[in-house]
Amino acid sequence: MENNAEDVKNILGLQLPTDPRWVDLAGISMEAILTDHAYCEQKAATTCISIIQWYPEKERLVAELAPVVTEEWGHFRLVLAELKKRGLKLGRQRKDIYVNGLIGFQTKGGHPDLRFLDKLLLMAMIEARSCERFKRLSEGLDDPYMRKFYRRFMESEAGHYTLFIDLAEHYLDKELVRNRWKEWLRFEAELLDSSEIRGDRIH
């Protein structure tokens, strides 16, 4: 039996392991969880495009995020194909309480560098938690096929959260990045802790 708390700490220091009840709830409706998952991938792709549009002068960022757009859109298509295969439908996007909560934590004013930093750390945060959630699905779902399906996503998102942190450290002071990341981790844990556990959401 794996130690979840230890495992979570290894994912960029996430402070709160996912409640074990979540996987059981997520397994109840594959249509709901796959729909929410599809939109997570769509938002990841869209946000990477936006970041490129906001910071075209940052060459390394553009070069490294361009292929992530393709990858995330590829993920969207994989989820779409899975829905189709099962005779399920892509539902409508629902209000994303988790992501909206995180967006609320972003610096709105202040120095442009700090706003840039928060844009990258917001992405790192969502990637890190998604990675942890996919890991839970890859270990806890009853269907061995779906466990394998989610294992692939877990591995892919693991590469993404480190990319956003690496980019932040490339452009900004490392200590600034580290300190702000700790604040994000604390906020995210409080946000999850105060949120309802829902099986129809990835987060």
Ligand SMILES: [Fe+2]
């Ligand atoms: Fe993805």
Ligand SMILES: [Fe+2]
């Ligand atoms: Fe990702």
